[in-house]
Amino acid sequence: MNGYAVAAPLPDVLPPIKPRRGFIGYLRRNPTIAVGGFLLLMMLSIAIFAGFLGTVDPTALAPARRTRPPSADYWFGSDMLGRDVYSRVLYGARVSMLVGFSVAILSSIIGLTIGLTSGFVRWADALVMRVMDGMMSIPPILLAIALMALTRGSVQNVIIAITIAEIPRVSRLVRGVVLSLREQPYVDAAVACGTRTPTIIWRHILPNTLAPITVQATYICASAMITEAILSFIGAGTPPIVPSWGNIMAEGRALWQVKPYIVFFPAVFLSVTVLAVNLLGDGLRDALDPRMAKRL
Amino acid sequence: MFAYIIRRIFATIPVMAVVALFVFSLLYIAPGDPAAVIAGDQATPADVERIRESLGLDRPYLVRFGEWVWNILNGDMGVSIFTNLPVTTMIKQRVEPTLSLMVLTLILAVSIAVPMGVTAAWKSGTPPDAAWGKRALMVLLAFPVGVAALVFGGLRFMDEVSVLPLIIWTLMWGATFVTCAWKAGPMFDKIIMGFGVLGFSIPVFVVGYLLAYVFALELDWLPVQGYTAFKEGFFPWLENLILPAIALGGVYIALIARITRATMLEVLQQDYVRTAKAKGVGQSSILFLHALKNAAVPIVTVIGIGMALLIGGAVVTESVFAIPGLGRLTVDAILRRDYPVIQGVVLLFSFIYVLVNLLIDVLYTLFDPRIRY
Numbered sequence: 282m283n284g285y286a287v288a289a290p291l292p293d294v295l296p297p298i299k300p301r302r303g304f305i306g307y308l309r310r311n312p313t314i315a316v317g318g319f320l321l322l323m324m325l326s327i328a329i330f331a332g333f334l335g336t337v338d339p340t341a342l343a344p345a346r347r348t349r350p351p352s353a354d355y356w357f358g359s360d361m362l363g364r365d366v367y368s369r370v371l372y373g374a375r376v377s378m379l380v381g382f383s384v385a386i387l388s389s390i391i392g393l394t395i396g397l398t399s400g401f402v403r404w405a406d407a408l409v410m411r412v413m414d415g416m417m418s419i420p421p422i423l424l425a426i427a428l429m430a431l432t433r434g435s436v437q438n439v440i441i442a443i444t445i446a447e448i449p450r451v452s453r454l455v456r457g458v459v460l461s462l463r464e465q466p467y468v469d470a471a472v473a474c475g476t477r478t479p480t481i482i483w484r485h486i487l488p489n490t491l492a493p494i495t496v497q498a499t500y501i502c503a504s505a506m507i508t509e510a511i512l513s514f515i516g517a518g519t520p521p522i523v524p525s526w527g528n529i530m531a532e533g534r535a536l537w538q539v540k541p542y543i544v545f546f547p548a549v550f551l552s553v554t555v556l557a558v559n560l561l562g563d564g565l566r567d568a569l570d571p572r573m574a575k576r577l
Numbered sequence: 578m579f580a581y582i583i584r585r586i587f588a589t590i591p592v593m594a595v596v597a598l599f600v601f602s603l604l605y606i607a608p609g610d611p612a613a614v615i616a617g618d619q620a621t622p623a624d625v626e627r628i629r630e631s632l633g634l635d636r637p638y639l640v641r642f643g644e645w646v647w648n649i650l651n652g653d654m655g656v657s658i659f660t661n662l663p664v665t666t667m668i669k670q671r672v673e674p675t676l677s678l679m680v681l682t683l684i685l686a687v688s689i690a691v692p693m694g695v696t697a698a699w700k701s702g703t704p705p706d707a708a709w710g711k712r713a714l715m716v717l718l719a720f721p722v723g724v725a726a727l728v729f730g731g732l733r734f735m736d737e738v739s740v741l742p743l744i745i746w747t748l749m750w751g752a753t754f755v756t757c758a759w760k761a762g763p764m765f766d767k768i769i770m771g772f773g774v775l776g777f778s779i780p781v782f783v784v785g786y787l788l789a790y791v792f793a794l795e796l797d798w799l800p801v802q803g804y805t806a807f808k809e810g811f812f813p814w815l816e817n818l819i820l821p822a823i824a825l826g827g828v829y830i831a832l833i834a835r836i837t838r839a840t841m842l843e844v845l846q847q848d849y850v851r852t853a854k855a856k857g858v859g860q861s862s863i864l865f866l867h868a869l870k871n872a873a874v875p876i877v878t879v880i881g882i883g884m885a886l887l888i889g890g891a892v893v894t895e896s897v898f899a900i901p902g903l904g905r906l907t908v909d910a911i912l913r914r915d916y917p918v919i920q921g922v923v924l925l926f927s928f929i930y931v932l933v934n935l936l937i938d939v940l941y942t943l944f945d946p947r948i949r950y
Contacts, residue, residue, distance in 0.1 A: 419930075428603060530782070555779070556778035
């Protein structure tokens with residue numbers, strides 16, 4: 282004993298909790314994000330590399346070999362014009378992804394602008410929100426249908442139509458968040474310090490709206506994909522020359538009682554993709570916004 | 578309270594005005610020349626001019642809007658470009674199937690979704706049972722094995738995959754799985770929520786085709802497509818509508834079950850629930866009499882808001898099942914670019930939506946004495 286007191290070793294009753302750090306640890310704690318993200322990445326790579334996955338030209342006609350059942354040559358069969366359904370389904374992923382992501386990003390940006398404006402400029406609020414209430418009273422699919430009836434079918438017009446139908450929801454969300462944030466002590470403090478409004482918005486409001494907006498954007502992405510498929514399915518969406526899942530199903534519709542596989546394959550792909558985006562949204566909601574997660 | 582109801586009714590007037598303005602202005606907002614788009618590619622300049630005139634695009638915007646609103650208030654929604662019939666007449670002929678479909682879906686969805694949400698919330702608070710949880714997991718893994726066996730066995734020995742054994746297997750498997758999960762406790766909640774995500778993700782026409790393929794084509798239990806008027810008998814009517822109603826109800830069930838579970842989770846933590854339990858009130862009357870009543874307001878609100886999904890879905894369901902309703906009218910109108918008809922249908926559906934939500938708001942004040950504005 283040389284005069285130093287040595288701490289007695291602690292018994293191993295409580296093993297130390299070592300949360301795994303880094304990306305892998307994050308995914309293990311949020312399995313929903315992992316599953317959703319994995320499925321979505323898979324679909325995304327299918328969309329990007331559609332040309333390299335054993336596909337042929339999705340618009341190439343072969344009338345002599347039409348409505349073939351699935352086989353080694355035609356993995357998913359061929360449709361009533363002899364086009365390869367496998368190639369069409371894979372290329373169709375591009376349209377769905379493009380529409381889903383574009384609508385999510387566009388409507389988030391526009392909705393964010395409108396929501397911030399009406400949250401801060403009080404005289405504009407009543408007017409903007411009445412307009413948004415009115416737009417929200419029109420069921421989104423019908424609004425998109427009405428818009429598409431007046432324009433020529435193209436991917437760009439589909440994106441615009443669905444974006445317009447989704448804007449009111451984002452604006453309402455952002456406005457609500459902004460109004461509750463304005464009451465926060467730190468915003469009051471910033472005002473008392475003489476911070477100018479643009480700086481307050483940039484530094485205090487905007488970062489706090491990002492989490493709910495990201496979650497909302499994933500849900501919008503999912504519903505935009507469904508809406509695009511519905512529009513194309515009833516003949517008001519992308520032009521028939523573009524292979525989109527809705528179009529493939531619309532073409533298979535006449536034959537579905539005898540050749541159900543033409544409708545079946547795009548349907549499965551669409552459902553899996555939307556499921557992936559929805560799972561990602563649920564996971565992000567639980568991870569980013571614990572208060573909302575408890576409520577829903 | 579009456580003052581509130583009156584105020585609430587007046588508050589819907591600007592909303593309806595915005596809807597009308599928006600639907601009307603679409604003609605002017607749309608990029609390009611709507612008259613040319615509606616006339617189609619083979620139209621002569623004279624055709625385009627005729628359509629421009631019939632839509633009133635040649636006259637000033639405000640004058641035209643005033644006329645249009647006045648006509649609608651007098652029950653005149655214009656004339657179809659394609660059939661030259663008044664839009665109101667065309668709508669009246671098509672109302673019954675759509676209304677039947679929506680009412681049936683509503684009843685079906687609410688009666689399935691609310692008990693689902695309530696039990697999910699209850700089960701999420703019960704202690705987990707690890708042994709039953711393990712059993713449930715094993716049953717879960719058995720499902721693809723059984724399906725694979727039936728498919729490969731069918732291909733190997735009969736050269737075809739028959740649907741009936743698959744359905745029987747799915748039903749038996751489902752019953753076992755749900756029972757195990759029920760005994761395992763919170764797992765039941767997770768499963769209900771999983772079904773919820775599925776319900777949100779599978780588009781209505783996919784469910785529609787799947788149901789029609791299995792129950793109408795393969796099993797021949799129900800008619801594939803079509804509609805029988807209600808006055809020709811209840812059962813023929815129901816026979817035609819049951820599959821569309823299930824298909825259309827999917828998203829709606831998911832939505833209602835989700836919100837029911839969320840509100841019930843909150844309500845079940847209240848003191849009066851504990852008091853009821855302490856008094857010895859039975860579990861089901863705690864859930865359905867004490868708690869559900871207090872959770873009713875958000876649930877009914879979501880039922881109202883979800884009507885938008887129902888209306889949008891009806892358009893698609895009607896074209897999948899060839900039901901001659903307003904949705905079919907819309908789809909036909911799109912293919913012919915018959916804008917006055919589309920305008921009329923969109924306006925009608927939006928007004929119905931606004932009115933339903935107004936009704937729900939007003940009913941709160943009657944049923945829930947706590948709500949005072």
